[in-house]
Amino acid sequence: MDFLDLFRAIFALAITLGIIGLAAWGARRYAPSLLARLSAERGEKRxxxxxxxxxxxxxxxxxxxxxxxxxxxxxxxxxxxxxxxxxxxxxxxxx
Missing domain, CATH: 2.60.40 (Immunoglobulin-like)
Incomplete structure (x- = not known):
C-alpha cells in the first residue's frame, strides 16, 4: 500500500464521518420541530x-x-x- 492509497482511505473516512456528523447535526436541529408538527397534524389526543x-x-x-x-x-x-x-x-x- 503506497502513500496515495493511504491518503485515499483517510480522505474517504473523513468524508464518511463528515456526512454522519452533518446528519446528526440536522437531526438534533430539525427533528424536534418536525416531530412536533407531525404530532400536531394528527389532532387532539384523547x-x-x-x-x-x-x-x-x-x-x-x-x-x-x-x-x-x-x-x-x-x-x-x-x-x-x-x-x-x-x-x-x-x-x-x-x-
Whole structure:
C-alpha cells in the first residue's frame, strides 16, 4: 500500500464521518420541530397522563384523563388496578 492509497482511505473516512456528523447535526436541529408538527397534524389526543405518584419502588399511582374523564390506575408488581367507573373517590363506594 503506497502513500496515495493511504491518503485515499483517510480522505474517504473523513468524508464518511463528515456526512454522519452533518446528519446528526440536522437531526438534533430539525427533528424536534418536525416531530412536533407531525404530532400536531394528527389532532387532539384523547388520552393524557395528568399526574403520577410513586408509592414505593414497585408501585405507582397514575391519574389519566380519557375523553375529559379522569381515572386512577395503580401500576406495579406485574398487574394493574383500575378504579371502577362511577366510583366515589372519597368513600370508594360505587354509585
Amino acid at each position: 388520552m393524557k397522563v395528568v399526574e403520577t405518584l410513586m408509592l414505593d419502588p414497585a408501585r405507582r399511582l397514575v391519574l389519566v384523563s380519557i375523553d375529559g374523564e379522569e381515572r386512577v390506575l395503580m401500576l406495579g408488581e406485574g398487574r394493574e388496578l383500575i378504579e371502577p367507573r362511577g366510583a366515589d373517590p372519597v368513600s370508594g363506594a360505587v354509585k
